[in-house]
Amino acid sequence: MSSDVDTINQAADRHGTAGHLEAAGAPAVPADGTLRVLRTGEFAFETGGVLPRMDIAYETWGTLDEDGSNAVLLLHALTGDTHVARGASGEPGWWDGFVGPGLTVDTDKYFVVAPGMVGGCNGTTGPGSAAPDGRAWGSRFPFTTIRDSVRLEARLADALGVDAWHTVLGGSMGGARALEWAVTFPERVGRCVSIASTAASTAEQIAFAQIQTRAIRLDPAFAGGDYYSAPARTPGERAGFGEGPVAGLGIARRMAHITYRSDVEFDARFGRTAQQDEEPLGSASLERGRYQVESYLDHQATKLVGRFDANAYVVITEALMSHDVGRGRGGVDAALAGLDGVEFLIAAVDSDRLYWPVQAEAMASRLPNCPPVEYIRTPIGHDGFLTDVEQLSGVLKRTVFTR
Amino acid sequence: MSSDVDTINQAADRHGTAGHLEAAGAPAVPADGTLRVLRTGEFAFETGGVLPRMDIAYETWGTLDEDGSNAVLLLHALTGDTHVARGASGEPGWWDGFVGPGLTVDTDKYFVVAPGMVGGCNGTTGPGSAAPDGRAWGSRFPFTTIRDSVRLEARLADALGVDAWHTVLGGSMGGARALEWAVTFPERVGRCVSIASTAASTAEQIAFAQIQTRAIRLDPAFAGGDYYSAPARTPGERAGFGEGPVAGLGIARRMAHITYRSDVEFDARFGRTAQQDEEPLGSASLERGRYQVESYLDHQATKLVGRFDANAYVVITEALMSHDVGRGRGGVDAALAGLDGVEFLIAAVDSDRLYWPVQAEAMASRLPNCPPVEYIRTPIGHDGFLTDVEQLSGVLKRTVFTR
Incomplete structure (x- = not known):
């Protein structure tokens, strides 16, 4: 484990303002669901910005296998954060009931990692983070894209000893991040699960x-x-x-x-x-x-x-507006056509009117060997990817999380 | 014609700021599509406000029959106005192609009247109108409802010599106004055409x-x-x-x-x-x-x-948020159930996601003897009531405008 990984006492500080770093000698295997931060160096953004230092916040659940083959990357949506599931603190996560011991994403079997987006406000460097001059970056924070976060998450994977993810999974913007991972680093993604998302943000979005x-x-x-x-x-x-x-x-x-x-x-x-x-x-x-x-x-x-x-x-x-896996890659069709080394599962919410199911269908139809789109059936709309994700448990256990 | 009807030179002033009143001796039959204003006295609002004077702006096309049986009331949507169709000025109206000589709403055969909403900004008294102290009403303008406009429009009907409308017709908020007319004054409405609207604004609206x-x-x-x-x-x-x-x-x-x-x-x-x-x-x-x-x-x-x-x-x-034909009338079902003296035509846009077609279906199902909902079929969404209203011409000519 990289020495520049700091552990934050999440239970105390999650909703507070003053975090603290654990003393030297932090446990090699951190407690599940504990906010940690990897400090990395200079970071060059896709569209030209540069920050001298970039932190990435994350939480983990479970233990990485010796052969590093059981790592799952869970990617949050627009205002989500790293706290996907309960852990040491017992504080509910936003995908409780889906991620945890014995659950669909079984943390007894998988090493689950949930990082925060570049530009966020929950530990990963964002506009509220202190710049070298002691002030918040504020208006000086560079324009960032989904791809920036994917590249930063690759640094995290390196630090955690994850050469390739067993599965990359997310819903809504998390689904966009998951797909971008598969396109950017297809050799590092075994399976990709994208729920209630799209290959490129549409005009309406x-x-x-x-x-x-x-x-x-x-x-x-x-x-x-x-x-x-x-x-x-x-x-x-x-x-x-x-x-x-x-x-x-x-x-x-x-x-x-x-x-x-x-x-x-x-x-x-x-x-x-x-x-x-x-x-x-x-x-x-x-x-x-x-x-x-x-x-x-x-x-x-x-x-x-x-x-x-x-x-x-x-x-x-x-x-999220910038999301387009086809940018600079000859378009969406070309970007997706070559992904025959990744196993995909694309899911949609039938009543979603932000990420219309037709967009998931279009994505699936462009992916090599992609099975039919799975549906969460609920009248609730897009948020079904949060409230009713358990509807995907059966197919996920049969085809993705088969251990 | 009432003597407190002033005619505004619309061609000159429609987009200007300084209107003028025509000299005494204005023509008894005004030019089609000319902005006119009926000045009325004190007006008590449904929810308690009172203004000492209330103007209602309107335009007309065609001529009222001797027996007053050919008057059509056309009601505009949220940011619409009185200029439904071309007239003397030649300036395009927002329902050109639908209202005019030889068109679906045939101004050679019908006397068409289009009034402006209470609270608007195109001639009918609204928050920008001068209060007796010389300042705009501004924040002092009372809360108003669809019903207030209907009652003011009844004053206009009286002034114009219209005992009962041959047809009251509108789309979107205009459809809400049309339905409210039928419920408030069923004896004054022969036919009611409500397009892309609802009996009561929904939670989402x-x-x-x-x-x-x-x-x-x-x-x-x-x-x-x-x-x-x-x-x-x-x-x-x-x-x-x-x-x-x-x-x-x-x-x-x-x-x-x-x-x-x-x-x-x-x-x-x-x-x-x-x-x-x-x-x-x-x-x-x-x-x-x-x-x-x-x-x-x-x-x-x-x-x-x-x-x-x-x-x-x-x-x-x-x-519009207040729109609910059932308010104070035992609910929507009770309010609509008694309207067996009015002929209804309810229409929806199939791709509408503001006034979902299911709302038109619900409205129609509650109206006595209401024929099946007519559909404007277009991918454009709600605005189909403006862009594709001609799709209703066939059924309107067969069942409503049969002269």
């Missing part, structure tokens, strides 16, 4: 994303991206949480959240019901109250604002 | 709307709704066009516009193509350029900002 970044930039508290009261100086610190353009970030989140769900679900859950003790029809003397669905969106906004940095949201959203 | 109003209010130039450099003092004047929270209004429009179209259309028109001479991938030294679809949305935003007032957008959007 770009359109929804643009509005979100514009709402954040419209907020006067955005201040051109330099709004941090203090940068994140150590990997466990959080910068930009709950400060800066929180109203704009909240609008972006509301917007995104609608696209993650479905009309059917909203209608069933909320209909036109008014929030308790509020009157959605205004009057001559009172400001309008809210419908329940508005209160729900407000709640989603508040939750995200408390756990995410607005700049990181912009940076990662623009990275 | 409310959710999309909330984000739009929040984006406008987030703009620091919103100034609490009191941003007018000058109010509209005469009915032809425009207030708030291109000033105030134009950035926020632009975001709202982008948001709305995506919901008006479809993924399929965006993909076919734009794909991932970059705007000419722009580089959507940022670099270390340059701000990111735009994808074509972003430039397109920017263009949509700019166009709306130049022809609409942000406060009017908020007021009318909140009116």
